[in-house]
């Protein structure tokens with residue numbers, strides 16, 4: 275049987291991983307500045323994470339949400355403590371798209387409305403509603419097309435105010451990434467997030483903070499949206515939550531009330547996924563990874579500023595982007611193939627850095643050195 279060929283892949287087979295390194299089937303070591311798409315939060319195969327999953331596996335891996343699953347409550351308590359959202363409620367799912375899908379449905383259940391405000395270049399996932407609020411027509415199937423979504427320019431306060439003025443009473447929710455990832459590392463202004471909060475309060479709409487990529491401590495705060503000093507009504511989470519074990523979740527403000535049967539999932543909140551997610555939070559706490567991410571990110575950004583030839587260095591914590599000019603468009607490829615460094619990309623030619631929050635200073639320096647050498651190598655090739 276053939277695999278359904280939807281991924282443009284690198285011709286590399288990863289066999290083993292530890293911390294911020296991965297090794298291919300020829301034993302070649304790579305520095306992972308990509309974290310398998312922002313997923314690796316505490317480091318590949320972290321011993322505490324492995325141990326906790328193994329222990330859970332030997333007890334019970336799965337039972338459905340028809341019985342008490344105390345490890346879900348343990349996870350909720352730890353999340354409250356580490357995120358600071360102590361009075362929020364937790365609903366567990368399996369992926370980022372599923373988290374956003376449920377958040378949007380919940381908002382609509384909550385206020386009985388249909389319109390969703392989303393922003394240019396947003397990416398929220400590939401399930402029906404999540405993809406409908408994603409600003410990429412190429413991945414929206416005809417069946418997902420809807421008049422219920424209003425796309426506005428990102429960080430445009432006037433457009434948002436005008437939209438609420440015209441149809442505020444129909445708006446179920448506003449969904450926004452704290453820092454757009456797929457969109458190319460673009461930060462939401464704190465003042466824009468505050469305005470969303472105000473307009474949602476005034477008009478009875480739900481503020482959904484998509485924290486699937488920018489959340490879980492990556493930016494030096496538990497949620498990137500926290501920079502505005504206001505709370506969202508729903509936070510969606512996934513990637514870093516399980517450090518590679520599939521799990522997602524939504525944090526729901528106390529005024530949004532549950533009803534039996536309103537949401538549901540077979541696999542969401544299973545014992546094994548909760549064990550992985552608990553291990554992640556325990557390590558984040560013990561190793562102080564949120565403040566490490568902040569410090570390490572500031573260091574990398576300050577060093578990137580000194581490197582000639584790259585532009586628009588931006589982002590917070592370990593969610594960093596920069597633009598190589600047209601003459602350096604081969605940079606990511608050269609970094610991977612000649613310097614054994616994985617980085618992420620965003621269209622058209624943004625380099626995205628999304629390493630583990632446990633990236634060491636030495637590994638950061640290793641990256642910066644490789645980057646400078648790769649730039650020189652590309653420039654040399656260009657001159658030939």
Ligand SMILES: Cc1ncc(COP(=O)(O)O)c(C=O)c1O
Nearest residue numbers: 369370371397398399455486487
């Ligand atoms: C901001 C954001 N939201 C949602 C998603 C979808 O997550 P998943 O691929 O786990 O469905 C992604 C994935 O890249 C994302 O970056």
